[in-house]
Amino acid sequence: MNKPTEAELEILSILWKMGEASVRQVHEKLAETKDTGYTTTLKIMQIMHAKGMLSRNEQSRTHIYSPLTNQKETQKSLLKNLMSTAFGGSSKSLVIQALGEENPSQEELNEIRNFLDQLENKKS
Structure with a gap:
């Protein structure tokens, strides 16, 4: 298992609660507690997908991410x-x-x- 960074762990904790979400939904949750840009959230989630931490459903225009890590x-x-x-x-x-x-x-x-x-x- 890849050891998640602090930022990745924050995203994982949101997705563990939500089950699945778009980048926008994750970003809105993160923005409640920290000052971070949408593009930063997007980039981290893309990296997490590449690392195998997240799955990405590309069926619709808005990609939906789900945690792959337990x-x-x-x-x-x-x-x-x-x-x-x-x-x-x-x-x-x-x-x-x-x-x-x-x-x-x-x-x-x-x-x-x-x-x-x-x-x-x-x-x-």
Whole structure:
């Protein structure tokens, strides 16, 4: 799998939510949070298509793009890379850093506890 750049990841996250979209639709979503030009979005999506990250339906005048990369697999790969490079392979350090920087809600803490319980039960 090609490791997506930050800009590519932003586009992928939009397409994972939408399923498929035109360049204009993706650009409008991006423009809600950052100042970027339409031609920049178009160029990045063309590159992503060439890399095999996106499929492109050219049936109509407006090309429709869909993600070819799986969200869970991409997240897993990026997290594995981050953990090995930034945290020396320590999942504990990564989790402590992530939770230390944020202020998780009680609901999030309960979900994390339940997840840890499930992991422990698998090992028993």
